[in-house]
Each structure stands twice: as structure tokens, then as C-alpha cells.
Amino acid sequence: MKLAACLSFAVMMTASATGAAATEQCRFIEARPEREACYQRQEVARAARQKANEAREAEQQKPYEPMTQEDAQLAKSLRSICRGC
Numbered sequence: 001m002k003l004a005a006c007l008s009f010a011v012m013m014t015a016s017a018t019g020a021a022a023t024e025q026c027r028f029i030e031a032r033p034e035r036e037a038c039y040q041r042q043e044v045a046r047a048a049r050q051k052a053n054e055a056r057e058a059e060q061q062k063p064y065e066p067m068t069q070e071d072a073q074l075a076k077s078l079r080s081i082c083r084g085c
Contacts, residue, residue, distance in 0.1 A: 025038070026038035026039050026042060
């Protein structure tokens, strides 16, 4: 169990390091047009990730099932039974 946890932690650290390295490499490009093209690619990728995250968050905020007609009738009958208790 500990071995699996250590391996997964190592994989996560490696993945985050490679992601950070991909972001850092643009500033080391000497030629200005290539550097700007690199920044443009990163901006497009960031916008795509942000759009995907917003879509996922909007999907998660939707209620699972709307109130059905039977639920509305039950709520109405319960209100008539218990008046302010």
C-alpha cells in the first residue's frame, strides 16, 4: 500500500515538473518571432483548459433531478398537516 502511494506521488511530481518546464521554455527562446509564437500556443492551450474547466463546473452545478409532480403534491399535503410546527 505504501509502495503504491509513493509511486503515485512520484508520478504526480514528475508530471507537474514537466508541465512547469513546458511553460518555462518560451522565455529561453532567442528569436523573437519563435518566442512570441510559443507564447501564443501557450495562451491558446490555457484558454482551452479554462473553457473546459468552466464547462465542467457548470455541469456539476446543475441539480441532479428536478422536483416532480408527485414531490410537489407530497410537499403540499405535508404543509397542510403541520401548520408551523
